[in-house]
Amino acid sequence: MAKAKRTLKWQRDPEGMRLRILEAAKQEFSAHGLAGARVDRIAAKAGANKRMLYYHVGKKDELYLAVLEGAYEKIRNEERGLDLEHLDPPEAIKRLIEFTWNYFLRNPEFLSLLQTENLARAKHLKRSTKVKSMHSPFVEMIRTVVRRGVESGDFQVAVDPVQLYISIAALTFFYLSNSATLSVIFGRDLLAKDAKEERLAHMVGLVLAALTGRSAELFDMVKAPKPRVPQHQPV
Amino acid sequence: MAKAKRTLKWQRDPEGMRLRILEAAKQEFSAHGLAGARVDRIAAKAGANKRMLYYHVGKKDELYLAVLEGAYEKIRNEERGLDLEHLDPPEAIKRLIEFTWNYFLRNPEFLSLLQTENLARAKHLKRSTKVKSMHSPFVEMIRTVVRRGVESGDFQVAVDPVQLYISIAALTFFYLSNSATLSVIFGRDLLAKDAKEERLAHMVGLVLAALTGRSAELFDMVKAPKPRVPQHQPV
DNA sequence: GGAGAAATTAACTCGTTGGATAAATACTGT
DNA sequence: ACAGTATTTATCCAACGAGTTAATTTCTCC
Incomplete structure (x- = not known):
């Protein structure tokens, strides 16, 4: 041939x-x-x-660590493009929450990987040199937003950026990573389209209300489209 | 003999x-x-x-489910003793947060079990009839607190009790269940005594500020050195 | 067109693990 | 004290799963 x-x-x-x-x-x-x-x-x-x-x-372990490092790399890369500096502080926080929420929605494997790694008490991650270095810029980004918010009078209190970020991650991450058991015990489908919209509104409202001290307006602002329908039919 | x-x-x-x-x-x-x-x-x-x-x-599966059911039973039992009805609304929310936080601290296996079950997308929990029935009273308890808060003028907005509870669980649960990886990436020991106290203050401040709309005072109140001992041994 | 390196397949090893079987031991009522 | 049942021990095993070894196929460069 x-x-x-x-x-x-x-x-x-x-x-x-x-x-x-x-x-x-x-x-x-x-x-x-x-x-x-x-x-x-x-x-x-x-x-x-x-x-x-x-x-x-x-081997299996090394494969696993490679996957984990890749996952962190991906999210930090995307976060870098957030460009919060040019938004006014409340808007910046809102965008950060929405980004985090949407990223978790788009990348459910990331949630699972983190859960798995935490069940192992970060045994593998500790051995990774790569990961540790890429978080301080992100924290600084948030610190700047908070400072600007306080100076402009938008925010009432100079909250620690790490605490704030953990809280934002908590509100979004937990809802999604635990939606399976929560859906069962509360008898609601927390992953339904409506439920997700309601949740996003709740989270944005909660955080911004806490920072700005103007709960009512903020809650209403983001809550507007969907009046309610609090399902509620457990058992 | x-x-x-x-x-x-x-x-x-x-x-x-x-x-x-x-x-x-x-x-x-x-x-x-x-x-x-x-x-x-x-x-x-x-x-x-x-x-x-x-x-x-x-067999293994059944053993696992039995453990899981037992874990839920235990926390709901303790929660029943919370008695939020007799506190004024902000104090009630504060107590709920502190209880949840302390419960998770005292029962780290509960966190791990839930994580594991969520990784399995609640496959086992769905088969459990016991668990589904014991959550509505708890939701009602929170609903009442919120309603009272709105009526008394303490709270600015009638937040959905399920959302509120999920948020409280999120803030506490996530911090603890993910403390391993978070500690690595932020280079802090989040389980150190000081860090835990700081976190509790942050969470109480965040939620109460959002509900009452008085961020500054609340953040300061709980952030202060150590006004009182929020220990609160439940049940 | 051929030698050596790189990439891929195929087959095997060997400890582990969930689950099962059968026998032994303790308890109960009579 | 004896029979019958409930509880516990002692082995066994078939399946599986991670990791290895050795052979096979493709690529590259001369």
């Missing part, structure tokens, strides 16, 4: 393979946790042989 | 055994998750034979 080169049994593509492995691993680890994840399933999902995981990344 | 009954190879104590098994299982499941938990370790920790688990409770 001169020109029609015989169909190959497999293609070579080290870079692509590595990416497919990491993507498959992300799915698997977020769906089943570290212990529950199956190396063979990852291989299958990546359209690869099990041996490839060890060849391109490493 | 008539009186000095020869030392027995083992004592019979079905009730005690069952409790020891459940306790050991709680430890194991919260420490390693569902997939990571080892049946043999549970047996060992309970000072029992592996066969006992199957005899007294059931």
Whole structure:
């Protein structure tokens, strides 16, 4: 056969393979946790042989850490584009909340990975040098917004930026990461479209009201579109 | 031997055994998750034979569900003793936050169990009939507090009690359940004594400020050195 | 067109683990 | 003290799963 080169049994593509492995691993680890994840399933999902995981990344633990680091890298990169400096302080906080909320909605595996890692008490993350370095700029970004808010009189109190960020992450993260059990015990579908809108309004209202001290208007402002329908039919 | 009954190879104590098994299982499941938990370790920790688990409770899944139900039962029982009706609304909310926070601090396994169950998307909890029934009274309790607050003029807005409770749980739960990774990325020990006190102050301030619209005073009130001891041993 | 390196497949090892079976031991009522 | 039942121990095993070894296929560069 001169020109029609015989169909190959497999293609070579080290870079692509590595990416497919990491993507498959992300799915698997977020769906089943570290212990529950199956190396063979990852291989299958990546359209690869099990041996490839060890060849391109490493053993299960190392694979897991690589996935985790990649996840952090991704969110911090996107956060960098938030550009809160040019918004007036309440608007900046609102945008930060909305971004965080939407990011978690768009990347549910990130939530699962963090939960998994916390169940392991960050044992793996502690060994990572990469991750520690990329958070201070973000904190400074928030600190600046708060300072500006206090100076302009928009905010009543100079809250610690780390506390504020943890609170924003808490309100969004917890609702989504625990929506399964919460939905069961409260007898509501917390992931329904309406419920999510209501939640976003609640969170923005809560945080801005606390910072500015103008609860009523703020709650109403964001709450406007959806008057209510507080479902409430547990048992 | 008539009186000095020869030392027995083992004592019979079905009730005690069952409790020891459940306790050991709680430890194991919260420490390693569902997939990571080892049946043999549970047996060992309970000072029992592996066969006992199957005899007294059931297979791994059933054991896990039993532990989970027990955990919910325990917290709801304690919450029942909160008695928020007799406090003025802001004080009632403050007590609710403090109780939740302290409960989570005292029962870290509860946090882990919930995380694990949410990673499984509440697959097991959905099969439980017991759990669903015990939450509406609690929601009503909060609803009443909010209504009273609005009527007395203390609160500026009639927030949905479920949203409010989820927010309180979020602020407390997330901080503790994710303290491992947060401590790493922010380079602070979030479980240090000072950090915990600061966090409690922040959360109470945030929520009360949002509800009452008097940020500054409230933040200062709770942020002060140590006005009083909010310890509050529930039940 | 061939040698050596890189990438991929196939097959195997070996400890672990959930669950099962059968036998032994303690307790109860009579 | 004896029979029957409840509780506990002692083994066993088949399946699984992580990681390894060795062979096979493709690529590159000369």
